[in-house]
Amino acid sequence: MVGSTVFNAFVASLCIFSGLSTATPLSKRQSLDLATIQTQAAANTLKVLDGTLSDGLTRGKGCNKDTLAIRKEYGDLSKDERKEYIRAVKCILSKPSKLPAGKYPGAKSRYDDFVVVHMNMTPSVHSTANFMHWHRYYIWAYETALKTECDYKGYQPYWNWAKYPDLPSSPIYNGDEWSMGGNGDPVTHKGMNMGRVVPPGPGGGCVTTGPFANTTIHLGPLMSTMDPALKIKSNPRSDGYGDNPRCLRRDVNTFFTKQFLRPVDLSDHITTNPTIGKFQDSLQNDSPTKAAMHSSGHFSIWGDPGGDVYVSPAEPTFWLHHGQLDRHWWMWANYLEKEVKTRASQYEGGTNWMNPNSAKGKPTDPQWLSVVAPTGTDGLPSNQFFSTTAGPFCYIYQ
Template sequence: MLAALDKRHEELIKRGQKSTCNSQTVAIRKEYGNLSPQEKTDYINAVLCLQGKAALTPTSLVPGARTRYDDFVATHINQTLTIHYTGNFLSWHRYYVWVYEQTLRNECGYTGYQPYWEWSKYVNAPQNSPLFDGSATSLSGNGAYIPGRNDTVLTAVTASGPVAPLYLTPGLGGGCISTGPFANLTVNLGPRGNPNAAPGPDGGLGYNPRCLKRDINPTTAQRFNNLTDILSLLTQNNDIYDFQMELQGIPGIGIGAHGGGHYTIGGDASDLFASPADPAFFVHHGQVDRMWTIWQNLDPEDRTYALAQTRTYLDLPPSANTTLDDPVELGYAGGEQKIIRELMSVVQGDFCYIYV
């Protein structure tokens, strides 16, 4: 992998093109469970640092923003309907996670890189995984168990009209988390698109302080994030449209590995708009980006710059097709405005990272 990166670097230099990404400069993103205890602690402390800094987002724009971490949540809420089931879904979230990683490094002294969550590794008992076991080096544990809950009913409307609802059984929690580093985390924004919670004030952008909730769900993980389905996602979809639709979930048929990850965590992470309120969002989307990176590398010539879909959620309302020259911006979360073309490879432009 590193030898191939150096070869590519040398070829670009020979052609007179700028390239600073090689085996000596590349960032290594690791699976969370493979981090050392100290690496996990360093990552957690950087996230806590971000949650302790003042927001950059003016309260005139987002009344509920209180922390630097809220800047990221607010940006996701504001852009949700133009960054999901759209042509920029993958590139926008790639940039979003990278800017988050850089913010942890530049503003909170973090010296590592963004870890990812390999869903299938813990599919049978995610609540016992290094991510969610509630230990001091986890991303905190499950929420308190709330019995007697009904299935979550997921509805959707496509350009062709409503589709059949999907039903997800309740998980093993449902209430506030009480263990691990984020047990005292206050969520300020949302809900906005959580099927199990009433919307918060000002369309989810108002000040709505509350505990972080989770509902870890092994049944959902086994249904949508198992190894067989992940391998199928990577090997049975030659077209970018098919790949990203299977990843996100075809309405009326399934929620895909992307939706499966969100609903495996449950609680605030299952809110379409405000899901970054749970710090687990970023390890989940590290894995989403990893899946796309692997898929691209299976046929880099045809897949690196492959695009499909339009600029609005399921093309509602109808919109133009996404292009490589469409802009991507993250508001007060940070980062310069980019065009999609600049975000399509993890070893070009500002990006220089790989997954191991």
């Protein structure tokens, strides 16, 4: 947690970085850059906590400037902070599963519990009203498990999509001891066709460098997007829950970061989508000419299981990608002072990805995390996840 003095200094530093005061009017949406958007989102969040701005949500006394957590970008963590996060992830990978014995044979670890929950929930938490909300809940549950089950003292970091055009050489994937492991070994393979031909990246093979070298994946694949010629083993069960030990593969590439995840892409997306429906639909759905940012992030990592929509949390950097997704939503919801209250409670979409005529989602719909829910929180309604400083949450992004 951080005190109010530290938080005020944090906001002030953002203002200096962007060259703006927190009172700068933001009438020209499309002229904004990401630093300005970040600054205004942080300033408005502080106003909500101070009570000088209302987002219409009810808060108890638990979240204030003195208890607020600050989530940081992975490359902005110190080397010691990165090693502590790596230690905690390895810890959760080593702890036993809490799922019913025999029901999910591929769930060998506590980490695998999170993968199974995502596999179970995939149809209801993608391209639905609760896409953003459920994933915010899910990331928080993972962060909580790292802290309560592995004594992690930090907070969930994120990967700023726009920061690393050359993603393979980034602090996340460069393969040094402070990274999340290197790229997959270079192997000959084909790219894929996702409405546009995506060329193969420089990896494709097993991850053999860095802290997550030689990691074993057990669940899936269920919807693999890797070249069939690589002959990745099929799961012994059609539902993907069987035990299927194989190496962690990556094909970290620059195809998406240099075309669809540039700073201008992120700022334009935030400033040109006035409702949550348009915001989250364009975040997820590719157009004939442009890859969506959600899929661009996943396919920048690609590989097995990173390129499988069901099993993707088995990729240890999934959490950094979805941390950024949550940050992107937080900025959208908070950067315009006059719209903070309106945007805080917007909730649009259906309830089942596979059924375009599914029932409309309601803010009171319960969301489920099963055995990965922090104690006493399973089945909370979506309206508890409208803000990063309301419901069970108390954090902001730096």
